[in-house]
Amino acid sequence: MSSSPKRILMVAGEASADRYGARLVEKLNTLHGSGALDFYGTGGDAMQNAGVRLLCNIRDLAHIGVREALSGIRTYYGVYTRLAKDAAAHPPDLAVLMDFPEFNLRLAKRLKRLGIKVIYYIGPQLWAWRSGRIRSIRDYVDILLVILPFEEEYYRSRGVNVEFVGHPLLEDFRPNYGRDLFLSGLDLDPRRKTVAMMAGSRRKEVDYILPVLLRAAQCLIAQMPVQFVVSAAPTVGADSVRAIARSLVPRNLLKDHFRISPRDSRDILANSDFAFVKSGTSSLEAALVGVPFLITYKISPLSWFVGSVLIQSPMKGLVNLIAQEKIVPELFQSEAKPAALAQVAFEYMNNPDKNADMRYRLSLIRDKLGARGATETVAATVSRYLMG
Numbered sequence: 227m228s229s230s231p232k233r234i235l236m237v238a239g240e241a242s243a244d245r246y247g248a249r250l251v252e253k254l255n256t257l258h259g260s261g262a263l264d265f266y267g268t269g270g271d272a273m274q275n276a277g278v279r280l281l282c283n284i285r286d287l288a289h290i291g292v293r294e295a296l297s298g299i300r301t302y303y304g305v306y307t308r309l310a311k312d313a314a315a316h317p318p319d320l321a322v323l324m325d326f327p328e329f330n331l332r333l334a335k336r337l338k339r340l341g342i343k344v345i346y347y348i349g350p351q352l353w354a355w356r357s358g359r360i361r362s363i364r365d366y367v368d369i370l371l372v373i374l375p376f377e378e379e380y381y382r383s384r385g386v387n388v389e390f391v392g393h394p395l396l397e398d399f400r401p402n403y404g405r406d407l408f409l410s411g412l413d414l415d416p417r418r419k420t421v422a423m424m425a426g427s428r429r430k431e432v433d434y435i436l437p438v439l440l441r442a443a444q445c446l447i448a449q450m451p452v453q454f455v456v457s458a459a460p461t462v463g464a465d466s467v468r469a470i471a472r473s474l475v476p477r478n479l480l481k482d483h484f485r486i487s488p489r490d491s492r493d494i495l496a497n498s499d500f501a502f503v504k505s506g507t508s509s510l511e512a513a514l515v516g517v518p519f520l521i522t523y524k525i526s527p528l529s530w531f532v533g534s535v536l537i538q539s540p541m542k543g544l545v546n547l548i549a550q551e552k553i554v555p556e557l558f559q560s561e562a563k564p565a566a567l568a569q570v571a572f573e574y575m576n577n578p579d580k581n582a583d584m585r586y587r588l589s590l591i592r593d594k595l596g597a598r599g600a601t602e603t604v605a606a607t608v609s610r611y612l613m614g
Contacts, residue, residue: 232612235318235342236267236278237309237333239287239326241427241461242507243348244270246394246601247324250347251276253605266318268305271460281308285429285461287329302329310336317342320612324348331359334366343611347371347604349381349388360384368611371604374548375596389607392598395507399514401496408497412455412485419452419575422498422517424491424508427459429466431504434524436467438562439502440474445568447483450575455494456486464488495519500571505543509554513545513591518574518584520555521545522562548594553587
């Protein structure tokens with residue numbers, strides 16, 4: 227008689243973790259065979275399509291900052307309670323928690339008290355802010371799998387069982403389409419300067435950031451012939467992005483200069499001449515495809531104030547932190563003004579030397595991320611803990 231499948235609780239709260247989680251599920255199914263593992267938890271469409279039974283979709287967990295998260299506290303608590311009760315009644319063989327530290331560190335504590343093994347994939351950025359949470363990781367996480375090279379030494383020196391697995395973006399950063407095919411498919415002119423807009427994968431982020439980018443785009447249109455591809459993440463939806471654009475951009479400009487696209491962010495970035503990129507994983511995607519870009523972010527004044535007090539790093543952009551130098555311009559909060567963003571884009575698209583210098587320095591980022599296959603390495607670790 228065949229044994230029951232091993233149950234794995236997987237918890238993701240963001241679009242990037244959803245992609246990485248889906249890839250991990252597919253790899254584990256390949257290693258163990260169909261039906262050997264039973265995946266459930268929280269994630270998005272990618273994890274669901276890979277076979278994860280979702281108790282909550284990440285669209286319901288898309289809150290940022292202090293003020294924004296308060297409005298969703300009931301949802302957070304409801305999901306947390308459901309996962310905790312399910313784990314107590316039907317303990318999984320293993321939990322794989324991905325990023326999402328405010329939620330996942332609390333859940334890790336509950337799971338460890340139930341005697342459940344916890345793997346944390348994509349470590350919290352404690353080196354940047356709220357370093358006091360290191361105790362929670364030491365006490366409640368069996369192994370921490372980090373994706374940035376400098377994180378391994380940071381955590382190991384503080385008593386954490388940690389392994390650097392490589393960055394999962396390296397597994398799929400190459401675009402699927404060339405410029406002519408991609409832009410022509412959007413009814414845009416491949417010969418015209420093109421700017422990508424990456425406003426985020428959470429609705430609250432998009433509400434704050436996209437209006438600034440759209441106003442910056444209109445400033446840029448007044449200076450040069452340019453067109454824009456606006457990314458619509460699946461967790462936000464093209465209709466929501468389109469509604470914001472229609473409220474801020476005159477109809478004729480929107481029709482002639484803008485396209486809203488749900489296409490993969492790699493293709494949008496790789497086939498652009500410059501990019502406005504929200505701080506986070508998408509900035510690393512831009513670096514890997516090699517497009518010059520700026521990093522920006524904007525949230526409520528209260529959330530920004532609290533975050534600024536807690537953040538310990540002099541640079542906030544992920545690419546600049548990895549490089550340990552300011553390769554990419556950072557325009558955050560009060561500095562994220564439409565005219566300022568437009569001016570930076572104009573300078574890079576009209577100064578070949580400046581453009582080439584950023585492209586060269588971005589090309590060095592990949593080497594700093596290492597050559598390990600993240601998904602394969604994580605899958606091997608999960609398998610080891612399942613069998614142990």
